[in-house]
Amino acid sequence: MQAQILKAQGRTTEASWAYEKLVTENPKDFSAWNNLGNARHEAGDLEGALQAFQHARQLDPQSSLVHTNMGRVLISMDRYEEACLLLEKAALLSPKDPALLLELGRTLTSINHVEGGLRALGEAARLDPADPKIFLAIAVAFLDLENNGQAEKALRFALNADPRFVPGYLNLGILSKKPTAPMNCAS
Secondary structure, three states, X not given: OHHHHHHHOOOHHHHHHHHHHHHHHOOOOHHHHHHHHHHHHHHOOHHHHHHHHHHHHHHOOOOHHHHHHHHHHHHHOOOHHHHHHHHHHHHHHOOOOHHHHHHHHHHHHHOOOHHHHHHHHHHHHHHOOOOHHHHXXXXXXXXXXXXXXXXXXXXXXXXXXXOOOHHHHHHHHHHXXXXXXXXXXXX
């Protein structure tokens, strides 16, 4: 619990030390290894995070969570293709997780695998039609394909999902002013 409190307080280095103590005391504790990886990732120790997640994956090779976390670290390391492979594995292990499919779709789009990204994002939208971030990611993907009409439709779906979703209005405004301009506000 101490490690979780430290991590919640943003004291990621201290949290890492606490998790390291936990995995030393119980090397078969999947959660401790996974949490150590997250703490190291947040602290900027990307290699250490990847090592911790690899230990966790050895303990539970069917965990979509650890595959997702490894993918996030690889994204932070600019190793996008490897990240996509792990995120695809995670999606196979947990096909009903829209947040995971959103992450996979964004990552595929970022490495110019837009069609694959749109498939993942479309499935995410089917599973969670109330998440405007999914529709924003779809709009970004359509802009990569230079399909402004579909991008606009996706932004309107985002705003229907959440009328208070500011990035949707901002990007719709940018799109209406400059039809070929890339969207800058993907948060």
